[in-house]
Each structure stands twice: as C-alpha cells, then as structure tokens.
Amino acid sequence: MSLDLPLIWAAILAIAVMMYVMLDGFDLGVGILFPFTGSPAERDLMMASVAPVWDGNETWLVLGGGGLFAAFPFAYAALLPALYAPVIVMLLALILRGVAFEFRLRARARGKALWTAAFAAGSLVATLAQGLVLGGFIQGVTLKDGQFAGDPWDWLSPYSALVAAGLVAGYALLGAGWLVWRTEGELQARARRWAWIAVPAVAVLLAVVSFATLLVHPEVAARWGWRGCRRSPSSGWRAWRWPPSASCAARTAGRSPARWWSSSPATWAWPPASSPMSYPMRWTSGRRPTPTMRSPCCWWAGASCCRRSSATACGSTGSSGAR
C-alpha cells in the first residue's frame, strides 16, 4: 500500500491549524477587542455571539496537539519542551477566558467585573503566547538526540515578539470581522472602525514579519532571489535575533547547531500543528523544494490570508533536521 501517511497527516494537521486560527482566532479576537467597547451591554452581546461556538473552536487546538502527538511524536516531543513557558502561559490564559463564558453569567457585580477582565486579558495573553510559540518555532529549536537541548528562553526574541504582535492584530481583525458580520447598529459600526484600524496594522506587521523572516532564515531569502541576504547562519539570523546583545550571541555561539527549523507555507498558521508541514521534509530535504506562492484565500476578515502568504518558500537547504 503506497499511502503517504506523513503527507496525509500533515494535510490533516494543516487543516486543523487553519481551522483553529480562523475559528478560535475570531473568538479570541472578540476578547482582544473587549476593553475597547462602549458599554457593558455591548460586551454581553459580543460575548454571547461567540459563546455557542468557542468550545467547538477550541477543539481544533486539541486536535492539533493530539494529532501532532499521534502522527509526529518527535516533533511533539521536541517542540513542547522547547516552548514550555509560552505553551503553559497559553493554556492558563485559555482556561481563564474559557471559564469566563459561564462564570460571567453566574457572577454578581464584582465577580462579573473579574471575569470580564479575565476574558479580555486571557484572550490577549493566549494570543501573545501563541504568537511567541509560532515565532519560536519558525526561529528553530536546538535538539540533541531528538530532544530539546537549548536554552529555556530561546523562544523569546525580537522576532517572536514581532510575530506575537502580528497575531494579536490578525486575531483582532478576525474578531472585528465576526462582529461586523454577526451584529448590527452601534456595535457593528464600532466593529467596522476596529477593522479599519486592524487592517493596516495587520498589513504592516505582515510585511515586517515577512521581511524579518528573511533575515532570520537567509536560506529562505536566497530562495526568493535575495542573494544579498545570504549570510552564514551563525552571524546572520542569530545576530539578528538578538542584535544588541553580545552576551546572547556568545551564549548561542558555543552551542552545537543541531538545529531543526523550517519554514513552510503553513508556518504562519499556529505553530506546533504546522510543524508537520515541515516535518516530512526531514526526509525529503534532498529534493529541491519549489517556492510556491499561495493564492490568497479571502476569508471575510482577510487576516488569515496574510498569514499564509508571508513565509512561502519551503526551504530546508541549510538544515536537514535533527541529525
């Protein structure tokens, strides 16, 4: 039987990631927009509009984790310890915002204020943590014998912070788009204004992150014909990750660079689950990957297409994975 199971599972997980980003993206986005609304009544309406679906949306996240565990255990075992802090922070933030849906309805005045804050802060922090996970994943993870062997703070860098900011803008745009679609009148007008703010923010951050990705991975830049960008990995993207800090550069210099990284068309989606897209390439890295331009898929808020077009070259020239 010639079923290419890694490819099939990569596709399943890519779909899970895409669904998660689009679906939980809008309900997290609604939470991000929570502090900017005009009245408590509007907040109730915003929350009520996502209350029936958030649980189903979050199931895609469980599918991403469970599917990665089942289909690509090495990636799962390598990435999650490397991204320990942001993953745990994401889970805690998702807990606080998840329980807020029911608790807010049951609480009295003070409790309601607490759960309103928990929903807004939880949504924002979960998004930031997902962005840091994604940024840390695109940067790469230091491995030794298939297990994480880097510094626990490797995921934190200007690049991952930039990605996190981009994700906040993207989810806010999705949330605004959802509210434009599902509400009317004053709240809808407000959501329209939010969308108008979010669109340029997403566009700018998209451009900046796309450019920064070229700096982080000169191999990708080379594939796009930016020969000038090509530098040796040790001086190039590492230096860019921590431009001002010589000590950090020194810290990373001594490390054996058994780095496994990749940037695949799906890397702009949610990271642990997008890794399978690159994971099979560990075995196919001998083949010459073709840069592919994804046609923008116009989701109503457009944020997800930004995600997809940013890192388009599936290069793994510089690294063939965990050796």
Added chain:
Amino acid sequence: MHLDALMLSRLQFAFTIAFHIIFPSFTIGLASFLAVLEGLWLATRNEAFKLLYLFWIKIFAISFGMGVVTGVVMSYEIGTNWSVYSAAAAPVIGPLLAFEVLTAFFLEASFLGVMLFGWRRVGPGLHVTATVLVAIGTLVSAFWIVSANSWMQAPSGYVRLANGMLRAVDWGQVIFSPTFPVRFVHMVLAAFLTTSLVVGAASAWRLLKAPDEEESRLAMKMAIGMFAIVAPLQVLAGDMSGKQVLQFQPAKLAAIEAFWETRPGQAFHIVAWPDRAAASNRWEVSIPKLGSLITAGDAAAQVKGLKAFAPEDRPPVALVFWAFRLMVGLGLAMIGLGLWGGLLCWRGGLARARWFLRAAVAMGPAGFVAVISGWVVAEVGRQPYVIYGLLRTADAVSPVRAADVSASLIAFLAVYALIFSAGVVYILRLIAEGPLAGAAEAASITPRPPGYALAAAPDDPGERR
C-alpha cells in the same frame, strides 16, 4: 522528597489531571441524566422533568466548560513535561488520543451548542438527539482515555524497536488491553455514582428546606434509584479490577494491601502504618486469611508481598494503601445510603426523613473523593513505571529545568484554585436556589429556557434587541 524537575513534573501532572477528572466524572453521568430527563419529559409531558432538565443543564454548562479548559491542558502537558515518554509511546498511545478527539470531542462540541443554545430554535426531536449525542460523546471520550491508560497499566499488542520506540502490531489488543473492559466499566459506574450523589445531595438540600417541592422529590428518587443499584455493582466491578491487578501488577496489589512478605493465607489489614524504609508495617489491625480470600478468591492462596520486588521497583505504599481504603470506605457508605434510601422510598416519608436527607447532603462530594482516590491507587500504585514494565517515570521526563516547572506548577495551583472556588460557588448558588427558581425565569417574557447560557443574546445573532 527532592524537588527536581522530575518530581515537580509529577506533582504538576498529578495535580492537573486530578483536577481535570473531577469534571468528566461529573459530566459523564450528568449528560446521561439529562438525556433521561429530556426523554422522560417528551414521553410523559410531566413538567417536573422539564424543570429538572432546565435546572441541571445550567450546572452541566458550568462543569462542562471547566472540563474542556482543564482537558486542553492535558493534551499539551504530555509533551511539555513528558517528552521522552511522548517520543517513545506516541505510536501506540497517540492514535488513541487522536481517536478521542475525532470521535468524542467533535461530537460533543458540535451538539453541545445545540443542547445549550437550541432549546427554542430546534424541535424537541433534534434537541433530545443532541442531548443523547453529547451523552454518548462523553462515554466515547471515557472509552478512549481509559483504553489509553489501561494500555499503560498492562501493555499488549506492541513491539519494542531497537531504538526504544514502541510500535503497535495489533490494534485490537492495544485498544482492548487485558485490563481495559473492567476498568472502563469501573470508571463509567464511578461517574454515574458521582453524579447521582450530587443530584441526591442537591435534592436533599432543597427537601430539607421545602419538603413539598415535587421536582426535588422526583430527582431524589431518581438519584436513590441510581446509587442504590450502581453502588453494589461497583463493588463487583472493583473486585474484578482488583483480581486483574493481582494478575498484571502484583507489586501494586501488594502496596494496596500492604503485604510485605510473600506467603499463603495473607491477613487483611483494616488499618496499618506501612513503613517503606523498614519494609514492614509499624502496626496493623488485621483479619487473618481474609487478605488472600479478597485478593485471590482463596483463603489459602499465596500472594506476593512487596519484598518479592527489588526496592527500586516498589511503589509508594502508604499513599496507595490509604487511598484504596478511602475509596472502598466511601463505596460502602454509598451502598448504605442506597439501602437506607431504598427503604424510605418503599415505606414512604422520604421527603421528611431529615437524618437521611442530611446524610445525602453530606455524601454529595463522596463520589469525587472516591474517584480521585481510585485514580491515586491506579497511578501511584503503578510507579516506578509510567508504562508498566517498559518505561520508568524517571526516564520519561522532558529536558526542562526545575525552576520552570516550579513556576508553572505555582501558576496552575493559583489559577485552578481561583476557577475551582468560583465554579463551586456558582454551582452551589444554583443548587441552593433549586429548580423552581428557573421556573420563574422560564415564565418571564424572555423566550429563553433558563438553562440558556446566552440569556443576554438576541435570538438571531444578527438581530438587534
């Protein structure tokens, strides 16, 4: 106890999973209870069933939400804290968890929306179907999780590759590993017991205040019917499970019973103070021969003691011993409560039997305590292995630092303490109000059922209020 990354990871996993199991063990039973209530309402058109349904669905919504968010943690924590285990065991365990997501979670998540938000929007046929499907989803979820855990307790149907990876060769044997069927029944019965005790306690609380409340009387009788039947069955299931522990995990059984020496006709220790360092019990209160009779079914049978295993292969004894006794003691109390309640139902005067009602209130949390104790027996008793006989817990941990794990453990403790206390307060508040508080809500102008989590929303999300 040395607090290294391993011990902290164990503490964190134990805490988060013990906290998580509280909610499934309640919602598995409650979903089935809701399906029965709605079915009975549609069949008899007795308004009391409808009121009870709309009352308990509010509590279900809170508990289910807490179960979802604490469950998401589990699917990532396996990777963050147990990456060596993940890499080795995922080819066998991973698909079971993936099947759970695909078969159970999506079923639940899809129909939960209809169940909680569709009372006025879909017909009764579709609504009851949604409730039944959510109930089935919770049971399917339990199926896969207990299957995965049972495989780790008594692995079968796998091969071990040269690089230490495990690979399934017979999925039938992996899914239906030898201890799975009995453990699944044991867990589902535990969930039904837990739920019936909570329903009983809530109804008893109301009856103490308003003995004439028809809905609470009805719910009390349903709860008694459930635990009076299920509690004795649970003893049988537990006994069968114990026999399998003797066969597949003799060290765990020796720890459960605090047997140190291997000998025929083991005594049953009612209480004891096991001392691991001295490899004996400091003191014990025992019944001769009964230990062998209970564990092996024969008073003369030879049963292995802990000294038959190397010291590094012995599980912690005192914790397993006492957790088991707590579970069994509560189980016996549940049987007693069932007999008492059954007698009162038969003789009449249930709603005014104040001492029984007080006892039923006191037993409300017993199911949760028994479930957690039972899992402590299962999980601590299989130490030092995470996959029995194959992978030691100490070898399974992620390359993370103790500092990071202690920070995350403290964060989990703080967040869970907050959401647990809030959740308990809101549920108890609802229970104190009782099912009739919802009736007033239902009669008011709002077109929503009182169980509606979306009371503030317009009927159509596009509609302006």
